[in-house]
Amino acid sequence: MVETQQCRKIFISLLVFCIFYSINVLTVEAKTHYHVWDVKYTYKFPDCYKKLAITINGESPGPTIYAQQGDTVVVRLTNTMLTENVAVHWHGIRQYGTPWHDGTDGVTQCAIMPGETLDYKFVVDRAGTYLYHAHYGMQISAGLYGFIIVKLPDGVSEPFAYDHDHTILLKDWYHGSTYEEAVGLSSIPFKWVGEPQSLLINGRGRFNCSAADTASGVCNATNSDCSPYSLTVVPGKTYRLRIASLTSLSALSFEIEGHNMTVVEADGSFVEPFVTKNLYINSGETYSVIVKADQDSKRNYWITTNVVGRKPSTPTGLGIFNYYPNYHYKYPTTEPTTGPFWNDTASKLAQSRAIKAHHDYVTAPPPTSDRVIVLLNTQNLVNGIYRWSLNNISLSLPLTPFLVSLKHNFTDTFDQNPPPDTYDVENYDIYSIAENKNATSSNPIYSIDFNTTVDIILQNANTMSNATSETHPWHLHGHDFWILGYGDGKFNITKDAKSYNLANPIMRNTVPLYPYGWTALRFRADNPGVWLFHCHIESHFYMGMGVVFEAGIDKVGTLPKSIMGCGKTKHMINP
Numbered sequence: 347m348v349e350t351q352q353c354r355k356i357f358i359s360l361l362v363f364c365i366f367y368s369i370n371v372l373t374v375e376a377k378t379h380y381h382v383w384d385v386k387y388t389y390k391f392p393d394c395y396k397k398l399a400i401t402i403n404g405e406s407p408g409p410t411i412y413a414q415q416g417d418t419v420v421v422r423l424t425n426t427m428l429t430e431n432v433a434v435h436w437h438g439i440r441q442y443g444t445p446w447h448d449g450t451d452g453v454t455q456c457a458i459m460p461g462e463t464l465d466y467k468f469v470v471d472r473a474g475t476y477l478y479h480a481h482y483g484m485q486i487s488a489g490l491y492g493f494i495i496v497k498l499p500d501g502v503s504e505p506f507a508y509d510h511d512h513t514i515l516l517k518d519w520y521h522g523s524t525y526e527e528a529v530g531l532s533s534i535p536f537k538w539v540g541e542p543q544s545l546l547i548n549g550r551g552r553f554n555c556s557a558a559d560t561a562s563g564v565c566n567a568t569n570s571d572c573s574p575y576s577l578t579v580v581p582g583k584t585y586r587l588r589i590a591s592l593t594s595l596s597a598l599s600f601e602i603e604g605h606n607m608t609v610v611e612a613d614g615s616f617v618e619p620f621v622t623k624n625l626y627i628n629s630g631e632t633y634s635v636i637v638k639a640d641q642d643s644k645r646n647y648w649i650t651t652n653v654v655g656r657k658p659s660t661p662t663g664l665g666i667f668n669y670y671p672n673y674h675y676k677y678p679t680t681e682p683t684t685g686p687f688w689n690d691t692a693s694k695l696a697q698s699r700a701i702k703a704h705h706d707y708v709t710a711p712p713p714t715s716d717r718v719i720v721l722l723n724t725q726n727l728v729n730g731i732y733r734w735s736l737n738n739i740s741l742s743l744p745l746t747p748f749l750v751s752l753k754h755n756f757t758d759t760f761d762q763n764p765p766p767d768t769y770d771v772e773n774y775d776i777y778s779i780a781e782n783k784n785a786t787s788s789n790p791i792y793s794i795d796f797n798t799t800v801d802i803i804l805q806n807a808n809t810m811s812n813a814t815s816e817t818h819p820w821h822l823h824g825h826d827f828w829i830l831g832y833g834d835g836k837f838n839i840t841k842d843a844k845s846y847n848l849a850n851p852i853m854r855n856t857v858p859l860y861p862y863g864w865t866a867l868r869f870r871a872d873n874p875g876v877w878l879f880h881c882h883i884e885s886h887f888y889m890g891m892g893v894v895f896e897a898g899i900d901k902v903g904t905l906p907k908s909i910m911g912c913g914k915t916k917h918m919i920n921p
């Protein structure tokens with residue numbers, strides 16, 4: 347009897363211990379990562395040419411934010427620029443429950459004024475490779491950008507193996523200021539930003555300084571800012587490279603001389619692996635590739651980026667793939683790779699089509715959608731200025747952020763007429779300059795029923811120049827979408843919808859629209875808030891290339907006062 351009681355006691359103690367142990371071991375506590383950022387202008391020489399760059403704690407690119415799935419990130423951002431507002435967007439982070447911290451000036455917040463501080467706080471709910479960057483004016487081009495790396499929970503691994511993990515951030519670089527660019531784009535006569543002067547890899551490039559510029563100190567080839575990016579690898583080891591682009595304009599082809607890359611991740615989703623010699627990458631896209639250091643280890647190899655999609659006039663961006671123990675700055679004696687033909691759209695399209703969901707990680711899209719929105723991308727004139735339009739409306743951001751207006755039922759702060767769900771599909775000739783060149787500059791929003799499924803068809807067309815159509819990387823805030831398909835020419839709903847990939851489409855937040863083609867996406871409007879969908883070419887967005895979606899605004903909690911203070915909310919921060 348006593349023995350049985352003792353046994354029971356021991357059993358119960360063991361049980362309690364086991365429960366206690368498993369609660370402690372299996373429940374990994376989510377952490378909060380605090381960052382304090384001082385955003386200011388600093389003289390930098392990223393490509394040896396002196397420029398006032400917008401830096402975070404003196405750095406451009408800014409510091410990488412590391413976190414683990416489920417963690418909270420807090421960034422206390424103080425704007426110490428003298429004369430310029432700022433806002434920072436957390437690109438790829440969906441902001442469930444915190445739509446006010448998406449960081450989009452005019453859409454989800456009032457920009458942070460000089461001298462002011464804002465605490466951004468959000469949960470990184472999913473592992474993957476993400477970004478942050480300015481979302482005010484054209485400040486990405488001034489250097490405000492960086493990585494967010496979210497690791498998987500402990501004990502969970504990716505469907506690929508590697509020994510080391512590295513980040514590579516690509517950028518195009520202009521010597522002029524963002525003011526010169528923005529003023530040119532809104533002047534008569536219109537002045538286009540043109541092609542960049544340099545291509546940077548992890549913030550480093552090399553401009554060919556003229557003697558005069560060297561003599562005046564404007565260009566300094568010995569400045570340590572512009573020593574080349576060198577990635578040291580150990581022979582035989584396998585590397586995961588997280589490659590992302592935050593170019594202001596350029597689509598790029600990325601290559602490591604003599605090495606194949608296996609693409610395994612895109613915008614946080616695992617990809618059915620495929621091998622490529624060069625990776626096409628547009629602004630706003632992130633990838634992980636696996637590279638094996640399995641070549642001749644007695645030498646180094648070039649890492650290159652080349653402009654594609656637009657006729658290039660920028661020299662190849664150069665870095666060094668350094669085999670240990672060779673000297674890490676020893677240039678290869680071979681010629682740097684020049685990349686594929688800039689206008690080889692077919693090979694870009696083929697690579698885009700090859701990006702499918704990994705077979706073990708397919709999230710099937712809903713088989714049908716509740717609404718189809720067709721967005722015709724055109725270049726037009728508005729009051730004599732070149733603008734980009736969607737269904738003839740060019741987006742102008744309101745003084746009062748949409749999110750604030752909608753939560754407070756303001757009806758006089760933005761255009762209340764719903765924008766059109768399509769264009770004149772039958773009669774519009776996508777191969778010619780628009781007959782009616784003029785468009786309207788306005789700020790209406792698409793109201794989407796909460797938790798419904800929406801298809802977006804991006805339809806490309808001719809610009810205002812003869813026989814020209816451009817590539818546009820489209821980025822959606824607050825969601826991932828399934829990429830259902832790409833096609834040439836005008837989208838035909840009865841024919842083309844039958845070709846959709848509903849079996850294993852990749853989910854991403856950024857997707858290219860190719861010249862004279864269409865791209866079809868599907869998303870669930872399951873994130874309460876107001877979300878921007880726009881071309882990630884900074885000047886194109888500045889020229890109106892975006893639309894705004896609202897869904898479930900009644901489910902959005904109380905907005906923090908810290909995002910207000912502009913437009914009609916001026917009185918709302920000070921009683």
Ligand SMILES: O=C1O[C@H]([C@@H](O)CO)C(O)=C1O
Nearest residue numbers: 538732809810811816886889
């Ligand atoms: O938006 C743009 O404007 C110019 C050109 O179309 C007009 O100068 C260009 O190349 C763009 O991409």
